[in-house]
Amino acid sequence: MPIRRPENASWYLALIVILMAALVVWAVLSLRVDLFTDEMKKKETLSVLLVIDNGEKPLLTEVLFYNPVTQNTALVDIPVETGTLLSSVDRVDRLETIYKPDDWEAYREAAGGLLGVDIDFALRMDTQNFERLVDFLGGLDVFIPNAVDDTVEGVRYLFPPGGVKLDGAKARSYIEY
CATH class of the missing domain: 3.30.420.590 (Nucleotidyltransferase; domain 5)
Structure with missing residues (x-):
C-alpha cells in the first residue's frame, strides 16, 4: 500500500517559512x-x-x-x-x-x-551635504572679524565683516577658504 501525501503539504511548508521569516523580522526589530x-x-x-x-x-x-x-x-x-x-x-x-x-x-x-x-x-x-544641511537649518550665523576679499587658485572669496548669516553655498565657500 503506497504512502499517500496530503495535497496541501506545500501550503504547510509555505506557512512555516512565513512564520520563520516573521519571527526573524520581529527579533531584528525588537533586539536591535x-x-x-x-x-x-x-x-x-x-x-x-x-x-x-x-x-x-x-x-x-x-x-x-x-x-x-x-x-x-x-x-x-x-x-x-x-x-x-x-x-x-x-x-x-x-x-x-x-x-x-x-x-x-x-x-x-x-x-x-x-x-x-x-x-x-x-x-x-x-x-554638498554640508551645503544642504545649512540650507535646511536656515543658515549659519558666523562672526567674521575682518572683511575677506581674496582669490585662491582662481576662486574669489568675498565675505563682509561682522555678524553674518551664511546660506548653504556661502557656508560651503567659507569652509573651503
Missing part, C-alpha cells in the same frame, strides 16, 4: 541595539569626530565632547595642517596626509591620539 544611547547610559564623556571633506581631503575637522551627566558640551577644532607623528606612515607629517574618504579609521585614531582620547563616534559629511 542603539550604540549612542548605550554610550550615554555609561555616564561618560562622549566624543564625536566631525569631518567635512571635499571628497579628497578634509576641510574641517572638529571633535565634539559631550558629558551627559553635566550636559556640558565642548567643540575642539583640529586644523588639518596640524603636524604630528603618524604611526601608520612612520613619520611626522600633516594630519590630512592619512585621510581617505573610504577608510578613515587611521585619521580617526590620529585625531584621537592628538587629543589623548579614544573617539567614540565619527561623522563624515561632504561639502
Whole structure:
C-alpha cells in the first residue's frame, strides 16, 4: 500500500517559512541595539569626530565632547595642517596626509591620539551635504572679524565683516577658504 501525501503539504511548508521569516523580522526589530544611547547610559564623556571633506581631503575637522551627566558640551577644532607623528606612515607629517574618504579609521585614531582620547563616534559629511544641511537649518550665523576679499587658485572669496548669516553655498565657500 503506497504512502499517500496530503495535497496541501506545500501550503504547510509555505506557512512555516512565513512564520520563520516573521519571527526573524520581529527579533531584528525588537533586539536591535542603539550604540549612542548605550554610550550615554555609561555616564561618560562622549566624543564625536566631525569631518567635512571635499571628497579628497578634509576641510574641517572638529571633535565634539559631550558629558551627559553635566550636559556640558565642548567643540575642539583640529586644523588639518596640524603636524604630528603618524604611526601608520612612520613619520611626522600633516594630519590630512592619512585621510581617505573610504577608510578613515587611521585619521580617526590620529585625531584621537592628538587629543589623548579614544573617539567614540565619527561623522563624515561632504561639502554638498554640508551645503544642504545649512540650507535646511536656515543658515549659519558666523562672526567674521575682518572683511575677506581674496582669490585662491582662481576662486574669489568675498565675505563682509561682522555678524553674518551664511546660506548653504556661502557656508560651503567659507569652509573651503
